[in-house]
Amino acid sequence: MRDFLPAEVRAREEVLATVRGVFESYGFAPLQTPAAERLEILWGRYGEEGDQLIFKIAQRGAKAGEEPDLALRYDLTVPLARVVAEYPGRVGRIFKRYQIAPVWRADRPARGRFREFYQCDVDVVGAGTGLADTEVVLVLTDALAAVGLKGSEVRVNSRRVLRGLIQSFGIDPSREAEVLTALDKLDKIGAEAVAEELATRGLAAADLLEALTGPADDLRARLAASDDGREGLAEVDRLTELVAPLVQEATVCFSPALARGLGYYTGPIFEVYVEGSASAIASGGRYDGLIGLFAGRDVPAVGGSLGIERIIPLVEAAEQRESPATVLVAVWDEGSRPDALATASELRAAGIPTEVYLGDDRVGEQLGYAASRGIPLAVLRGPREREQGLVTVRDLRTRAQTSVAEAELAGYIKQRGAT
């Protein structure tokens, strides 16, 4: 788990604020769920491997010998499903929400992976139309464009396309999940290794893999032969048609081998790549079954997620200063403290973020502090200046100094536009 010091927080926050702005421009509304859920809500939702990565807690804290009955949230989708089931009246029939929040997994920390990391989700609950899938893809590609990641490629598929294919090659439908799990590794390990892995499980899938990577027309013809195949293809084409004219500087393509790891997808699925990213930086899909597990009624849902922890390092954010202040008011001596506080208060009232130097060091060290925190301007006032009603403004980048009349200080600084 990581600490983020001020300059990092400010750089991260800049990206997140942009993303939030785009989410809200689509009418997605913020939801906040607690860090901990009841263990029974999370248990068994993420597969056996997932269960092992859940951080468990006991409700009563440190009382000895108590069984854990709470757990830190593992993702943001299951808490959403719980909320939809818990407050049907308040959530309404169609619920568009976003949530940007940390999740926790008791993983062995690997390079670039952490046990606390942020997820950044948008979901539409209650709408079964292709329009909802379209908006989820659009809001994510818009958000990527807004943070400066252009030229993205949207790869679209449908779980029904895969189901149709699996059936058409005579593979036992009960083994669909195994095939999908193996297919999900195609990008990483290649077709041969996937075929081998399936073969060791007694699944002859070489033909399937060939079809997935072969000519598109052959694949379409094969899909046309089954209900699932036809419907899946229609889903893909509809989504592509609606998305293509509106994505910003992105291309959309049918990617029949795209499988996505998670078990709960039921319809269209997608991944977004940008130049320079080896893996997808956004992804999602339709999962019409999950919320029903909690709500006890059918609730269609589609959602997507920005891989925000991978995105932040890709974004060339303006370098952030440590301090949010534009001005440091230096303190000449102990007798000048009230004067320094009053000057700072006036500058703040004029909308200029201002620090007073809070230590008891000499002015030279005070200026060094300002420079080290990235504060661009310092305001100084010795006894002689005070007599004359003047203030000295020092630019810490150029070291230029200017004398300004006391009453004109705020105006002068604003006019300089130093922020």
Next chain:
Amino acid sequence: MRDFLPAEVRAREEVLATVRGVFESYGFAPLQTPAAERLEILWGRYGEEGDQLIFKIAQRGAKAGEEPDLALRYDLTVPLARVVAEYPGRVGRIFKRYQIAPVWRADRPARGRFREFYQCDVDVVGAGTGLADTEVVLVLTDALAAVGLKGSEVRVNSRRVLRGLIQSFGIDPSREAEVLTALDKLDKIGAEAVAEELATRGLAAADLLEALTGPADDLRARLAASDDGREGLAEVDRLTELVAPLVQEATVCFSPALARGLGYYTGPIFEVYVEGSASAIASGGRYDGLIGLFAGRDVPAVGGSLGIERIIPLVEAAEQRESPATVLVAVWDEGSRPDALATASELRAAGIPTEVYLGDDRVGEQLGYAASRGIPLAVLRGPREREQGLVTVRDLRTRAQTSVAEAELAGYIKQRGAT
């Protein structure tokens, strides 16, 4: 632990954004620490009762029989102390940080108390001057004024005042903590009950209580007789003098009976009250010893905290709508979907937050959805309007409808200023 649905999140966020703005205007910079700390960092820092309220977790998640070695953070001050000790070079000699984040306590949930709640802290590390204490008080009272809580009263005391008094009444210095804990209840249970509680512990404190609530001159005379008393009084007077001319619509007073519960305070302490709040809604003080426990060197520090969970209900926030969107684009029929998506995309590009209706219901229900989410305007377009290049804008509050030329839609909505 609570869920916050969109309108609540938006109302809370409005308050927090204002507070953050004030903190940053003073040059306090954001720090983010993880939700979990190593258990050994937290254990024993909050007293025996506090230890019992720490939520413990095992690092390896669900592995059976493993001793917990992590814990959810209990406050934001101990993690700050750990950060200062861990990254001395990056933090610098004077470190002004704020953190607004949830903390967790395994408390029995009482009315208005929760096991997950937000704390909202500002601290100055590395500055031993009264200026630092002053800025902490000022930034908190400014933040209260900025969220609309005016007329606050700042009560100031110093732990050294209390130490001087305790000594002057011949009470064993080793029992100071017991006296302070009892004094902290003065507001709640009254002087008599406090005296009784101390008496049952064998502490004769009736005189002390009388002095604390008696004439100020007598008290000052008594304090003048000891080093601690004199220095404590000087701290209080210095802080009062610096703060008084600058607090916004607030009064500052010496409040000798103010004790504050936490053990780690060493110098000036304060509480802020506003009209209508029975207990303090902001508080803090100097704690010059705590960071040294982690850093292994003396590091002065002073900090304060807004009782943000108590403040939010006091703030009369503008009622927030569920949806951040200003416009709902209704979808006439399936064939109109591309048109609706394009219209929404244009409006967003013009800076107007816009939803497309994502279900497949009739227009009447679509308008009902918009009204229920607080979206003020709907945009409609039937086949006839499309032929004529027109769009209908419906105000969902007045039900007034206007026909607007397609090309003028964004301009018309912006000119209406509906947000």
